[in-house]
Amino acid sequence: MSDIREQNKTEVIVVGGGPAGIACAVTIARAGHEVILIERGRFAGSKNVFGGAIYTQPTREIFPEFEKTAPLERKNIEHKYAILGKDDSTIISYRKKHEDPVSYSVIRGKFDRWMAEEAKKEGVILVEETVVRELIVENETVIGVKTELENYYANIVILADGVNSLLAKQIGLRETIEPKDVAISVKEVLKLDKEKINDRFNIADDEGCIYELFGGPMLGKLGLGFIYTNKDTITIGLGITLDEFGEDDSRPPYELLDNLKSHPSIAPLIKDSELLEYSAHLIPEGGYKKIPTLCGAGVMIVGDAAMLVNNLHWEGTNLAMISGKIAGETAVVALSKGDFSENSLIRYQNELEKTFIIKDLKTYKDLMDVMHAQKTSYLDYYLRKINSFFEMFTSVNSKPKRELYWNFIKNYFKEKNPKEILKDFGYAVKLLWGILIK
Amino acid sequence: MTIENKLSTIKYSPDTESHLRPDNEKCKSCKSKICQKVCPAGVYEWLEEEQRLLVKYENCLECGACRIACESKSLGWEYPKGTKGVLFKNG
Ligand SMILES: Cc1cc2nc3c(=O)[nH]c(=O)nc-3n(C[C@H](O)[C@H](O)[C@H](O)COP(=O)(O)OP(=O)(O)OC[C@H]3O[C@@H](n4cnc5c(N)ncnc54)[C@H](O)[C@@H]3O)c2cc1C
Ligand code: SF4
Ligand code: SF4
Numbered sequence: 001m002s003d004i005r006e007q008n009k010t011e012v013i014v015v016g017g018g019p020a021g022i023a024c025a026v027t028i029a030r031a032g033h034e035v036i037l038i039e040r041g042r043f044a045g046s047k048n049v050f051g052g053a054i055y056t057q058p059t060r061e062i063f064p065e066f067e068k069t070a071p072l073e074r075k076n077i078e079h080k081y082a083i084l085g086k087d088d089s090t091i092i093s094y095r096k097k098h099e100d101p102v103s104y105s106v107i108r109g110k111f112d113r114w115m116a117e118e119a120k121k122e123g124v125i126l127v128e129e130t131v132v133r134e135l136i137v138e139n140e141t142v143i144g145v146k147t148e149l150e151n152y153y154a155n156i157v158i159l160a161d162g163v164n165s166l167l168a169k170q171i172g173l174r175e176t177i178e179p180k181d182v183a184i185s186v187k188e189v190l191k192l193d194k195e196k197i198n199d200r201f202n203i204a205d206d207e208g209c210i211y212e213l214f215g216g217p218m219l220g221k222l223g224l225g226f227i228y229t230n231k232d233t234i235t236i237g238l239g240i241t242l243d244e245f246g247e248d249d250s251r252p253p254y255e256l257l258d259n260l261k262s263h264p265s266i267a268p269l270i271k272d273s274e275l276l277e278y279s280a281h282l283i284p285e286g287g288y289k290k291i292p293t294l295c296g297a298g299v300m301i302v303g304d305a306a307m308l309v310n311n312l313h314w315e316g317t318n319l320a321m322i323s324g325k326i327a328g329e330t331a332v333v334a335l336s337k338g339d340f341s342e343n344s345l346i347r348y349q350n351e352l353e354k355t356f357i358i359k360d361l362k363t364y365k366d367l368m369d370v371m372h373a374q375k376t377s378y379l380d381y382y383l384r385k386i387n388s389f390f391e392m393f394t395s396v397n398s399k400p401k402r403e404l405y406w407n408f409i410k411n412y413f414k415e416k417n418p419k420e421i422l423k424d425f426g427y428a429v430k431l432l433w434g435i436l437i438k
Numbered sequence: 439m440t441i442e443n444k445l446s447t448i449k450y451s452p453d454t455e456s457h458l459r460p461d462n463e464k465c466k467s468c469k470s471k472i473c474q475k476v477c478p479a480g481v482y483e484w485l486e487e488e489q490r491l492l493v494k495y496e497n498c499l500e501c502g503a504c505r506i507a508c509e510s511k512s513l514g515w516e517y518p519k520g521t522k523g524v525l526f527k528n529g
Contacts, residue, residue: 040520047500049529108529129520148519164502166516177506184503188444189528233528242507245475253478255442277528278444280499282506300507314498 005144005153010034012331013145013154015132015167019054020303020320021160022115023062027328029123033335036152037116037124038145040131045112047164049187049281051226051235051314053103053210054111058318062325063118070148071110072209073230075101078201081397082265084216084225085344085387089265097207104229105208105235107189135167135180135299141340142298143172155340156331158300160324163282165305168237173301174292180244180372181286183223183311187237188261190273194232200269201229212314213238213266220380221373225260226314227269233276234269236261239283239311253280276312283316289364294352295345300327310360312367319357320358326351362414374427375422441480445497452496454523459514465491473504473513479524499524 014025041047053076059066078095093136120126136144136151144153159167163182168174201209213225223240231304238257244250260266284307291307294300303320310319330348334340352358371378392404466489473482479499483492500523505515
């Protein structure tokens, strides 16, 4: 037994070859330590699905020169927020060609794979097609992992195994995930001529456009849709909180996506495209209140596994990379001291609290609770109201405008009783207070 | 487009045994059968005649939604073996 332990022993094991695990492993390897990165997919990225865009600044913190060789699709120059009614829409759009793009659209099957290969070049030992089934715990300390074939031992094990993190659950670092704390997301990558993409989205060859979609088939539900442009494909998808499927008449996620695709404001964008690949993945939505215990003796937990996602801003890969990096730095400090106790690894949590990661999640700590409580109002009534305002505002029907305005206002007070209005404003103030003050 | 058409765009290496193990006794008394509604791959189908949950595990996208949504938290769920399951090229 002890022989095998010695043979199969390394300094650090990182479970999961997504952005969190790769950032973590490469940080450790760069400091000259031995680190094994275990990924269950055939290659890193082959099990991973996102919108999506990766963010330039945080990615540079891990791979300073990534723009030279990474498989990037397009530089995003435009961000649209579309409120979809049943058959109409209101769209706000912000466009700017930054010298330095804020984000790039990427395909995870290519991008994660590239990151993992880069990490390998810097000394990370990458083990693919291997599932970690269990953590090995001795004297309440994590000392290794059980895979299908072998046991591996290490001074520190870092869990970067994504949203389901069965491993964090196994050692009691987190509670059972509730349906309201995750969203199921389905997406389609659609093949379309580059010229058509450029025309329809009003962009040049290397430029990209992002849509965030509210309402439509998600009216009254906690859900968001998205569109991203890739080189010669378009990504369209949506995410809906799991507790939205309880009704007798609720439809499966792929039907909601079909409805979204046929919305009159969306259908022309994807017309004549061909489905290249369908996929699905969970998104952590628990936010600040659901962050698990971030470390224990011999173990740290990073990225989605730690619920580190800012869902309102579609930020996840950046939180994953930066949390991975800080855990990696903490592992390096612990290795130099030879101390792998919880007291030593708590540095990770302390450092994380100083960053935008915990601060942002704290800022939005009430968001999901408020949205759950107020969804029929904020995610249905007011979305429709915005569209009906513009319908009124753009109408030309030989009626005096003042009359139209007063009718609109009167209708509001007819449709909502004073108690409801008070509640709507009360929650909005609560949310704003939480975001801006405390 | 049917879910079968969508799934036909995905590359899989199916295993010969299921990584999804519902507890059929629990399923019999399960009111919501919510696994059927949340699954993005139409893996589950309740067969009323046979009083049995049909599991087309080879279509699974390994998202974990059914595990979290399962009414009685009784659904045995693990990742397929490292060499098996779904392979996304464009995730
Ligand atoms: C639909 C959707 C859209 C999104 N859009 C965006 C976006 O536009 N921008 C953005 O920044 N973020 C986005 N996100 C969030 C982002 O994808 C995640 O936050 C990010 O991928 C988290 O990285 P991670 O490394 O923690 O986890 P993952 O990327 O999930 O990586 C976990 C890895 O661990 C492996 N693994 C799991 N269990 C085991 C095991 N037991 N043994 C071995 N390997 C294992 C998995 O195969 C996987 O490779 C989106 C997410 C979704 C679902
Ligand atoms: S939700 Fe759970 S208990 Fe109900 S049918 Fe599905 S697997 Fe069975
Ligand atoms: S893991 Fe996801 S795809 Fe697989 S059966 Fe469960 S819900 Fe369906």
